[in-house]
Amino acid sequence: MSRFAAALILPLWLSFVATSAQVADYFKNFTLLESAVATGAVCLDGSPPAYAYVEGYGTGSSNWMVYLEGGGWCFSLENCKIRSKEYFGSSIYANGTNFVEMLDSNSQLNHYFYNWNKVYIHYCDGSVFMSDIKQVHPRNNLTFRGARIYNAMMEEMLHKGMGNAHNAILSGSSAGGLSTILHCDGFRALFPNTTRVKCISDSGFLIHGEGALANITGLHFAHVIATHELGALLPRSCTSTRDPNLCLFPEYLVEDVSTPLFLVETTFDSFQIAYSFVPRSIQWGGCSVDLAQCNSTKIGIIEEFRPIFLKTLLKLDKSSSRGMFVDSCYLHTHIVRRSTWMCSPLFRNRTMEQAIADWYFDRSPFQEIDNNASPQSCPISNP
Ligand SMILES: *[C@@H]1O[C@H](CO)[C@@H](O)[C@H](O)[C@H]1NC(C)=O
């Protein structure tokens, strides 16, 4: 339990919630979607959902980038109760967000998407935007309405003109990357078939694994699914053919996503390793955020994760529309992180940013996996 609890705070890295709103101009205040309350689309604590929006201009004015915030999930009533009093279960504590890297408005830092309409959707349901329980939990006073929040947000963006987009992207990191996989085809359906619609899932490919690892990850997601009553809400293509408790694992979902999907991953995902792979007998400590703090024993454990991750990834069918950029850096999340977005190790002489853009704009497919068997060769680590 404590391992999971510790792991759940790791995705905080990617929210980088500014502590002072008066900083750089890439900080945007959240807008509360008050109108969603009437349809019951509310956060765990009953507060209205929140988003931040930057209007597109020039050549980007009819292009849309929707980003689903990450931040773990909750896996029991008690755990969701705690979350409901914090940033990831409420909008009360959420002031706004920085628009950085793939969401950056600076054309020097974000060459291809800087002038698009950009939407950052705050994550406050703990269910990867999937839950929809009618009744407010009688004892805990919790509302499980992630799917309603997602729908209300999409409606709001359609009101702002998203339906007329020429280009559109659904994206997210960590839990938001998993949400992206789950919502990708539904997002596509919002647009006419003349719109170029694709999805980018960053660090959302949580593997099931085998043996003892599979027991841990399987039980964990089974708890998430039970808590949020997701059994009937997860994709039918998965739930009708296997144990529904497995249907939060991307390896059982991705092949049924028909919209082009780009997976941004590392073979040494620091969140996955800490949350399910590290033996309980080992104190992971500062090694969870900084490779320099990992001794040789821990680096050995990190390196053991790679073949298991690769085996899972390589089992996927080789859809030509799927993009893949898999580095071998010890970190979690890429597309909203400066060091990886622009300066990731080059594949075929391309940065991650260029690889994603070439794939998105149909200039060239991209499926590359770095072949370094150790994270120590990567110059980038967590902040
Ligand atoms: C939001 O703003 C309030 C009031 O200015 C501040 O106390 C709080 O720390 C901020 N929260 C975050 C997450 O930045």
Ligand SMILES: *[C@@H]1O[C@H](CO)[C@@H](O)[C@H](O)[C@H]1NC(C)=O
């Ligand atoms: C953003 O919120 C802060 C704190 O509530 C406020 O001082 C500021 O004026 C807001 N900025 C805009 C552009 O609304």
Ligand SMILES: *[C@@H]1O[C@H](CO)[C@@H](O)[C@H](O)[C@H]1NC(C)=O
């Ligand atoms: C339950 O939540 C609602 C907001 O949805 C709040 O108004 C009410 O006071 C809460 N009740 C209890 C007992 O916490």
Ligand SMILES: *[C@@H]1O[C@H](CO)[C@@H](O)[C@H](O)[C@H]1NC(C)=O
């Ligand atoms: C796009 O939609 C139109 C009208 O719904 C249909 O006639 C056309 O065949 C579709 N084109 C493609 C490429 O699916």
Ligand SMILES: *[C@@H]1O[C@H](CO)[C@@H](O)[C@H](O)[C@H]1NC(C)=O
């Ligand atoms: C996984 O769980 C099953 C069922 O509880 C158990 O029989 C099996 O021994 C476990 N496997 C490992 C490798 O721990």
Ligand SMILES: *[C@@H]1O[C@H](CO)[C@@H](O)[C@H](O)[C@H]1NC(C)=O
């Ligand atoms: C590395 O650290 C762990 C946890 O503190 C410890 O169990 C292990 O023995 C250490 N390994 C080495 C080679 O020092």
Ligand SMILES: *[C@@H]1O[C@H](CO)[C@@H](O)[C@H](O)[C@H]1NC(C)=O
């Ligand atoms: C790699 O890219 C750089 C910058 O785009 C370019 O100057 C260089 O010629 C390229 N090298 C190769 C081998 O294509």
